Amino acid sequence: MPGATSDSAGGGALVPLSPETKRSPVYPLRHSVGPPVSPRVSVCWARGSSLRVSIFQQRSPPGGEGDAGGEVVEVKLNGGDGEISDAQWRRIAYGSMSPFAMLQSRRNSVSTLSRISPSPYHVDWWEFVMEYSKDINALLGGPESTPASVIEDPKTVLKKSEKPASLKAAWELMELFYVDKLSQAWLPERLVDWLADYDSLFSGSCATVHSKLVDFQNELINIQVIEDNPTYWEVIGSALAVGWLEIVVKLLHLHGSYQLDQLSSRETENGLVEAVAVLISKMPRMRLELGDGRLGECYKAKPDFIKAWEKWRSQITKLDCSAYWIQCHHLQTREGLKNLLQIMLGNTNSLSSATCHWLELYVSHFLYVRPFTVGLESMHGLAQKCIQLKPVPRSQKLMGLLLGILGENTEVVLAECSKEFGPWMVAHAIELMTAGSDEAESLLCEEQYDLGELSLQELHRLVYAQVLCSHAFTWQIAPVYLTSCMKQGMGLLEILLCKQPVQHNELLHKNLEICRLYELDDVSSHIMKIAGVHHWKHGRKGAGVFWLQQAQDEVRLHKIAQQLFASVGKSISDESFKQWEGLIELLGSESKTAGGLEFLHK
């Protein structure tokens, strides 16, 4: 359904606002200034995107309340995400810097090579981006938690794992659709896997198959006759609908008819349970591979798959029509199993009642109704249908992103990334988006007059670099992103470097090192000049002269020489004469750069 785009781009704002809420958000500024507070507040930008606000107490008669006359508070804009701690963010910021820098340098060398001779150096660019994406993905959380069964405890259906981060989920989604060319033919199956990893993230905003399973797992130890329990059959159906076959088979094996003392009396019943379990574990899947311990049978070629799929469905139909059902006297088992067969046969009503939200229904359609869905257009159409059938009361942040991707709307994807995941995500994910399509690349890399001849790609790098600048621990990373912006990054880098304090030597050297690295000689001498004057005026005359010499600031050195000359003429105490003497010696060692100080040797 092309053109069916959601209008959540917020008019393309840097900080996107939803169109309904025309008014910008209002935040309270907490402070401890006693009343009456003056309405006059004063603001100043600190480095990056933090704002400092001075709040004053209104003039009050002596003896008024409070002991302070005001307070200065710092507001960090883009103040991060509740889901990820500040320390974790810094780890991600540091970790993502070198994959990003590596990708930029590869881009430069690829473009150089193709300029020299276009044909023999044909490189599959997406493979580089894939490597970058994998590196970044590794930073966003530990190994994925697949809802796989655990052998040790037969009653542990769902492996307990750390809650995955939606940032990682979003990253993987974008990798899947934009970068991984190998997965293009298997997108539906990849989405099935993705939902298996991240279904728990949706539990916050609506019920999910995952949350149903978690609840059932908690109840499990208290249940005596499991097959009598309607929830048992319900969760099996739900897990089957979303393709968590291992869990389904494991749950089926908990059926009472498997118990040795009952096996003989419930032979037919057990046979039916086992037959369904076998059918489930033989489900044909059109995909490259299945991980260890995963059930189902893989088919890479479509004709083979179709053959197996038809055969599998005919087996299900055959079982469905079998006479054994009459001999199965346990009502819940009979109905439960029959429902599982309906799910496998793709009965839309059964799928709809087994799933909780549209994404689960969507995935169940790929598994049992339309396994041959290809192309974003038909995937988007199916998604729209599923949303109508199973709307969610509150939209979840990943859903908006997925719809933007399926709708092939770069602007919506960008806005969702920015709104839900912040500047880090946008700056890094644009690499994935540009690898995906020429249309996205031209939109993101084209210079726009309204943005001051910046491209969206550079704009978002600048915005991210500013966030980095606002923290003393991360500003050193900012140059990597700034220097990747051909147009305006260097300008911002110069401002950033000129705003670093000079009085701490360690920081000063770090600063000069960055200048040297990016060949910013003017900035370097500007910084050394500031340092020289600062030290000179703060009584560290030697350091002052040293830095002014380094800056080759002839004018200032000349003024210093004049000052010294005037002092030498005066009668001065022994102590200060010693100081002058030392200084003259220092200057003498490099009389050339001392700029007019030679006369002092006379």
Add this chain to the structure above:
Amino acid sequence: MEKSLLKLDKGTTCTSWNYSGDRLASGSVDGTLAVFDSRHPASSSFACTSRTKVHEGSIVKIVWVPPGYGDAVACVCEDGTFSLWEELVEDSVPLQWKLCERFKSGSAKVLDVQFGVSPSSLKMVVASSNGYVKVYELMNPMELKNWQLQAEFQNVIDLVSPSSKALCSSASISWNPLRGEGQGSSFILGFSSDSPQLTSSKVWEYDQAHQRWLPVAELALPDDKGDWVYGVAWAPNIGRPYEVIAVATEKGISIWHLSLNVEVDGRLSVEKVASLSGHEGEVWQMEWDMSGMTLATTASDGSVKLWQSNLKGSWQEQATFVTT
């Protein structure tokens, strides 16, 4: 989201951060200049390191001298005088804030002072209540004592001067935050005045060849020229093909684009690209962030607002902060 950095002294009327944001100077009603320093660049705890009585009356504004000329501030006082103070170690005297120079402007009151770095020297623009602007030049870059008056003119673009008895209640100056040393110096200036010719914001540029200051642009629409100007702010330009300037008048805040190319008549073409409304009452302060993409403003309604251009070039309010 917010974090307290420091507590201000009783009677504090104004504050100003230095270039690197690790020193804060505050002025108070009793004429005391207090300076707060951070212990370490990475720390966000600040402590008062000095208190100096700089004047008998109240300080109303503090402006830092650009780095490269020492740690120094200009203190503008309520009585219309201003003085330059510098942190120095002299001979055997330990570190202290020392008076460099005290400026008086006759009967007129000094309303605003701003420093600009030109390729050759440090310049200081002083706007007074009589509508006159004085541009001073520092003679010795190592000493903040010796200032030479380079020019004195009124903020008018036509040759017809307004009455000499103009009375201005406030002035606002903003230098073009230059990057490269090769660029010429320019600033924008606007007044709140009963004399309509003086009020509108004008861009002044130093003409090196003729050694004089020339008005090169006027940032007001024909109908708005008499509007009182409450604030001007020249955005840093990290590579745009035009300059961006914010002007606050009694009608609200407007954003202007200023062309970099000189037209035949020697003027720069200007375009008003946005009118920002949202503040109730007089705008007091406007500050651009380091990239020149976000504008922070404060007004008599006690709120702080942030403004940004969206991807289509249309300016919008992004957030409001209100003191609780």
